[in-house]
Amino acid sequence: MVTLALTLTMLGCACLYLASPNQKWLSLVPPRRPLLAVGSLLLIAGLASWIAALHPLAGVFVTLHVAMVCLSAFPYSAALRGVWRRN
Amino acid sequence: MAGDIRPDWWGKASAGAILGFGLALSLVGLYAYLGPGGIDAPTGRYSLMRHLEAFVWIAVFGFCFLFRSGRAAWAWLGAANLIAFAALFACRFYFFA
Amino acid sequence: MIRADIVKLYKAIHHWIGISCGFALFIAFYAGALTMFQEPIARWASPPAVGVAAVPLDDAPRLLELVAAAHPEAREEGITLHLRGHENEPARVTWKEDVPHQAGQPHEHVHWWATLKPDGTLLAKQEEPSELAEFINRIHMRVGIPLPWGSYFMGVISLLYGVALIAGVIVLLPSLTKDFLALRVGHNLKRMWLDAHNVVGITALPFHLVIAVTATAWGFGGPLWSAQESVIFGGKQKIVMKRDFFEHYAAPRPTGEAGVMMPPAQLLLRLNDQVPDFEPKVMVFKNFGDKAAAVKFVGAERGYVGDTSFGGVILSAVTGKLIKDNIASRQDPDRRASTVFYALHTGEYGGITIRWAYFFLGFSGAWLFYSGNLLWIETRRKRARKGGEVEQSRSTRLLGSGTVGVCLGCVAGLSLTIVAAKWLHGRIADLNHWHEIIYYAVFFASIAWAFACGAARSAVHLLWLCTVATIAIPLTTLAALLFPALGMWAYGSAATIGVDVVAFIGALCFAWMAIATARRIKHGPADSIWSIRKAGPATPPHKPAAVPAE
Numbered sequence: 178m179v180t181l182a183l184t185l186t187m188l189g190c191a192c193l194y195l196a197s198p199n200q201k202w203l204s205l206v207p208p209r210r211p212l213l214a215v216g217s218l219l220l221i222a223g224l225a226s227w228i229a230a231l232h233p234l235a236g237v238f239v240t241l242h243v244a245m246v247c248l249s250a251f252p253y254s255a256a257l258r259g260v261w262r263r264n
Numbered sequence: 265m266a267g268d269i270r271p272d273w274w275g276k277a278s279a280g281a282i283l284g285f286g287l288a289l290s291l292v293g294l295y296a297y298l299g300p301g302g303i304d305a306p307t308g309r310y311s312l313m314r315h316l317e318a319f320v321w322i323a324v325f326g327f328c329f330l331f332r333s334g335r336a337a338w339a340w341l342g343a344a345n346l347i348a349f350a351a352l353f354a355c356r357f358y359f360f361a
Numbered sequence: 362m363i364r365a366d367i368v369k370l371y372k373a374i375h376h377w378i379g380i381s382c383g384f385a386l387f388i389a390f391y392a393g394a395l396t397m398f399q400e401p402i403a404r405w406a407s408p409p410a411v412g413v414a415a416v417p418l419d420d421a422p423r424l425l426e427l428v429a430a431a432h433p434e435a436r437e438e439g440i441t442l443h444l445r446g447h448e449n450e451p452a453r454v455t456w457k458e459d460v461p462h463q464a465g466q467p468h469e470h471v472h473w474w475a476t477l478k479p480d481g482t483l484l485a486k487q488e489e490p491s492e493l494a495e496f497i498n499r500i501h502m503r504v505g506i507p508l509p510w511g512s513y514f515m516g517v518i519s520l521l522y523g524v525a526l527i528a529g530v531i532v533l534l535p536s537l538t539k540d541f542l543a544l545r546v547g548h549n550l551k552r553m554w555l556d557a558h559n560v561v562g563i564t565a566l567p568f569h570l571v572i573a574v575t576a577t578a579w580g581f582g583g584p585l586w587s588a589q590e591s592v593i594f595g596g597k598q599k600i601v602m603k604r605d606f607f608e609h610y611a612a613p614r615p616t617g618e619a620g621v622m623m624p625p626a627q628l629l630l631r632l633n634d635q636v637p638d639f640e641p642k643v644m645v646f647k648n649f650g651d652k653a654a655a656v657k658f659v660g661a662e663r664g665y666v667g668d669t670s671f672g673g674v675i676l677s678a679v680t681g682k683l684i685k686d687n688i689a690s691r692q693d694p695d696r697r698a699s700t701v702f703y704a705l706h707t708g709e710y711g712g713i714t715i716r717w718a719y720f721f722l723g724f725s726g727a728w729l730f731y732s733g734n735l736l737w738i739e740t741r742r743k744r745a746r747k748g749g750e751v752e753q754s755r756s757t758r759l760l761g762s763g764t765v766g767v768c769l770g771c772v773a774g775l776s777l778t779i780v781a782a783k784w785l786h787g788r789i790a791d792l793n794h795w796h797e798i799i800y801y802a803v804f805f806a807s808i809a810w811a812f813a814c815g816a817a818r819s820a821v822h823l824l825w826l827c828t829v830a831t832i833a834i835p836l837t838t839l840a841a842l843l844f845p846a847l848g849m850w851a852y853g854s855a856a857t858i859g860v861d862v863v864a865f866i867g868a869l870c871f872a873w874m875a876i877a878t879a880r881r882i883k884h885g886p887a888d889s890i891w892s893i894r895k896a897g898p899a900t901p902p903h904k905p906a907a908v909p910a911e
Contacts, residue, residue: 183714199543231664231711234701238666239711241567242718249564249725252544253557259546269366271373280524293593300694303594307602308696313593314585315702318577322520326527329370356595 178230186223186240190247192216201255220244275334277325283341284324288317290348297355363534371528376737378525380760383730384767385504385518389576390730391771392501394723396494397708397716398863401856403449403494405838406782409850410451411476411484413443420477422624424454427483428475429649434458435473437615439657442625442644448852451488452476458487492793493782496800497775502579505801509583516580523573529562537563554736561725561732568722569729575706612647612655612675613684620652620679628656631681636674638662639688646678654678665689666710667700727768734764761816763808769823770807772871774800776830776864783837783849803830817882824875831871834864 194200196212220240228236292313297303324341331337395402416424421442429436435456443450452474459470475485503511541563544556562569578585590598623631625644632639641660648654656678661667667689674686692700704710708719741757778800785792807826811819838861841849852858 179712179714194542197542199541201544227711232666235664235666235710238705239715239718242711242715242722245565245568246718246721246725248542249561250721252542252560256544256546256557269364269370271370281520289588289592293589296589296593303597304601305695306693308693308699310586310589310598310602312695312699312702313589314578314582315574315699317585317589318520318523318574318581322523322527322574322577325520326524329374329528330367352593356593 178226182223182226182230182239183243184223185219185226186243187247189216189219189221189223190244191251192219194248194251199252201252201259269330270333272334272337276329276331276337279331279334279337279341280325280328283338283345284321284328285317286345287324287341287348288320290345290352291320292316293352294348294355297352297360303360363531368532368535371531375525375528375532378521378528379730379733380737382518382521382525383734384763385515386522387727387730387768388504388771389501389515389518390723390726391768392497392775394720394727395775396498396501397720397723398860399494399498400447400449401860402497402779403491404447404852404854405857405860406491406493406779407449407451408491408786409448410474412448413446413450413453415476416453418444418626419624421453421626422622423481424475424477424483425622425625425646425649427477428454428456428485431483431485432456432458432473436649436651437647439612439645439647440649442646444629444641444643448854448857449490451490489793491782491786493779493796496778496793496796500771500775500800505797512580512582513584514580516577519573519576519580523570523577526562526566526569526573530566533559533563551736551739554732554739558729558732558736561729565722565725565729569726571702571705572726575702578702610673610687612657613653615648615651616653618652619650620654622646622649622654622678623681625656628676628678628681631676632658632674635676635683636662636686636688638664638690639674641674649678652679655684661709662689667697667704731764731768734760738764758815759812762811762819765816765820765823766808766811767804769820769827770804770811773807773823773827773830774803776827776834777803779864780830780833780837783841787848817878821875821879821882824871824878828868828871828875831864832868835861835868 192212193216195202195207196209196216198206198209200207223243224236224240227239230236231239295316296305296309296313299305299309301309328337328341331340425440425442428440435458438457438459440454440456442454443452453476455472455474457470457472471487472489473485473487475483478484499505503515505511506514540556540559542560544553544560546553586598590596628644629641632641639658639660639662641658643659645657645659646654647657654677655675658674658676660673674688675684676682677684689697689700708715738757738761778796781795781799782792785795789795807819807823811823813819814822837849838851838857840847841851
């Protein structure tokens with residue numbers, strides 16, 4: 178259950194990151210709205226699985242903190258990849 | 265009006281630090297008297313109150329620089345302190361004595 | 362939408378708080394990230410001992426009886442029975458003993474452990490456990506300043522940090538939606554550092570707000586408590602605390618009559634019947650042998666925010682009946698809310714996922730202050746070039762050296778003091794004292810080095826020092842495996858191997874940073890404190906802010 182919840186949350190954040198106009202993962206611009214919708218759905222599913230694995234309050238906070246880590250790490254991963262390629 | 269805001273670092277910062285703390289203490293004190301369970305609520309409240317005080321203190325300190333001048337900050341926050349402390353002491357010495 | 366003069370005002374606030382508090386916050390966040398794995402580090406650093414497994418749970422009643430008979434003072438203090446078999450639990454049973462406090466004495470009590478010899482007799486020994494993990498936690502809480510001033514100091518720092526967070530958000534508001542999640546790497550270094558700083562600051566904002574509020578509340582904990590007592594409650598708080606709080610946690614008083622103790626295995630079953638979701642870590646027997654003897658299960662209920670060490674269930678050690686508890690599912694709303702605040706700071710919920718999330722968020726916080734200082738330096742450098750002023754470069758130079766020295770000194774000092782836990786064990790008398798000496802020696806030497814050599818050069822040296830100190834953690838374990846004659850130890854548990862693996866990855870990151878910095882100081886723009894080249898004729902004429910020694 179925890180693995181599922183973690184995967185869903187991370188995938189949701191990845192979709193949200195791709196939906197951002199500032200994303201650097203793909204060179205082409207992916208369609209924004211579907212990604213936003215899918216990302217939100219995945220996050221909600223992730224939240225639901227966290228709540229099922231823990232108690233509601235703990236589930237909310239775990240989702241929030243995992244999302245924070247992902248959303249701050251993804252831009253860095255893209256930037257590091259860019260640095261790697263240039264060298 | 266634009267450009268009217270003055271830095272007044274020391275005036276505003278002292279207002280935020282001192283009066284922000286006063287406001288935090290008095291508002292959270294009011295919560296202790298008027299919140300659910302009243303003044304006889306179980307002891308869990310005492311440790312919760314410290315977090316609430318820190319929250320109010322930070323918020324007042326953070327936003328007090330929006331006042332137009334140091335004097336305005338002292339005047340407004342001082343008035344708020346007076347009212348809040350008056351209410352707190354009314355609760356402590358009169359209503360729930 | 363937001364007036365330019367307000368943004369300018371808050372930018373100044375953000376800058377000055379960042380510069381004045383950044384160092385302390387870096388240390389608090391870096392050490393705080395390590396405390397997320399306080400337990401694995403304690404297990405890694407604990408020397409091999411008899412272990413919990415030496416006495417099966419079924420033989421525990423006999424061990425407890427022997428301890429209670431031979432060490433009657435332990436009965437009142439509480440005899441701890443360990444259940445998990447971690448490496449930092451020296452034996453099945455441990456207890457503390459009060460010693461009369463003398464000046465210069467590091468403890469007010471000494472630690473004992475006890476086990477059964479093969480012939481069934483008692484083996485009890487006084488031995489001080491490793492306090493490495495507690496030392497890291499002290500650095501995290503008070504950056505190493507003694508009580509109570511360290512606590513007040515961090516209270517001030519945390520308060521200003523909260524203000525700086527508000528100021529930072531206000532500064533960022535005008536460009537928030539446009540630049541959200543942007544991290545533009547390129548020739549505009551100021552842009553890059555700004556993006557790198559903002560991405561972390563904005564995405565992790567809720568985390569930082571909670572940390573600022575709770576740290577302020579704890580830093581000023583004592584004064585706030587007294588202020589509540591005298592201003593709000595007028596003396597009531599103390600009385601109610603005595604009535605409620607201590608009653609809640611205290612075991613019943615001994616009667617003086619002897620009683621028959623229920624065996625621990627059976628008590629565990631009784632706990633499981635009465636509080637099904639509770640996961641105990643240890644059992645503490647109070648007044649063992651008395652008719653009113655009680656056993657306190659320390660642990661937590663699964664799945665709650667705040668499954669902290671405060672959670673506990675007290676059963677009668679004679680009948681196994683529930684006496685009282687302080688568990689999440691039955692706390693009053695205020696206690697619950699305060700526990701939630703507590704746990705949101707310490708990451709005590711959600712299991713291993715949250716430990717890792719907080720670990721990364723802690724590092725990202727440390728990075729926030731590091732990059733903030735670099736950003737300030739980069740901004741000042743631009744101004745210096747335009748205005749052609751000379752004396753500005755002095756402050757950026759000093760700040761650069763300070764940033765490098767304090768931050769990297771803290772990193773290297775903590776790594777080396779962890780390593781010392783294995784190398785120095787058994788070779789010196791007071792290892793816990795040496796942990797402090799080593800940390801402070803490395804920390805202050807790094808700062809001195811940074812000021813002596815300038816930011817650019819010392820950054821490379823100190824990053825290599827961090828790399829070496831951190832890779833020494835897994836290498837020490839490897840050395841212990843390969844050369845048992847060294848008298849060191851290596852464990853096979855996932856937690857302790859995890860410490861080695863994480864340290865290895867960390868060392869790789871430091872090495873990468875060292876190589877990147879070395880390249881930068883050789884080939885980067887010369888009119889920067891991050892360069893060892895003098896600004897050539899191609900660059901505008903101003904004093905090369907490079908190395909003071911040249």
